[in-house]
Amino acid sequence: MGSEKPITDPEEVSAEDLPDTRAMQDEFTRSFLKSTDEIEDGYYSFVSGIDRYEMYIPKSGLIGEKGYYGKNGSEQFIIGIEGDDYEVGITIEYVSHPREEDIETSLSILEGKMDEKLDFEKVTQDGRDSFYARFTNNSIFGYSAYIQNTNEAGGIFINYSIQCRESTKECNDQDKEDEFIEWLKSIKFKEKDSDDGDES
Numbered sequence: 001m002g003s004e005k006p007i008t009d010p011e012e013v014s015a016e017d018l019p020d021t022r023a024m025q026d027e028f029t030r031s032f033l034k035s036t037d038e039i040e041d042g043y044y045s046f047v048s049g050i051d052r053y054e055m056y057i058p059k060s061g062l063i064g065e066k067g068y069y070g071k072n073g074s075e076q077f078i079i080g081i082e083g084d085d086y087e088v089g090i091t092i093e094y095v096s097h098p099r100e101e102d103i104e105t106s107l108s109i110l111e112g113k114m115d116e117k118l119d120f121e122k123v124t125q126d127g128r129d130s131f132y133a134r135f136t137n138n139s140i141f142g143y144s145a146y147i148q149n150t151n152e153a154g155g156i157f158i159n160y161s162i163q164c165r166e167s168t169k170e171c172n173d174q175d176k177e178d179e180f181i182e183w184l185k186s187i188k189f190k191e192k193d194s195d196d197g198d199e200s
Helices: 100-114 173-185
Strands: 043-047 053-058 061-063 069-071 074-082 086-095 121-125 128-137 140-149 155-164
Touching: 053 061, 053 173, 100 128, 100 140, 100 155, 121 173, 128 173, 140 173, 155 173
Parallel strands: none
Antiparallel strands: 043 053, 061 074, 069 074, 074 086, 086 155, 121 128, 128 140, 140 155
């Protein structure tokens, strides 16, 4: 009963007590993280800088401060992730206006970004529909995705690029797809009216 709750807010934890991970040791990346505790093995909980969605971010991930944009209801940034046998670059772009009835237009926009026709798989979850497709470009492969908020306007465009290290004899494609889908499922929209005390 008398024991105090440990401090887990990254902004309140002293520098020497922060976890020795790329995400926590980087000041800019850390500013998006909810807790120094992993939400799942290898992942921290990330909150959008414009407070529109949450997701998991690998503890080996870094968000580039120079490429970050977040205002006027939109947000864009890149996450760089270092693995033992591969490197991942994730481009995320949140836009506030697309609605569920605009899904065909949004998927066409995604195909335009990739400059190719994509064969989408659909994942339906509470409050959102996700569409993703695999792509290959020389030594890089990965997934393009779009997530539509089904409760209100708003969607997220994703480009998830994987590059295997040259020294790696085997970079397991199926493992990476499973990893990508699990991460994709972690993305959840925050409803505009659900926050206590609207600060806008």
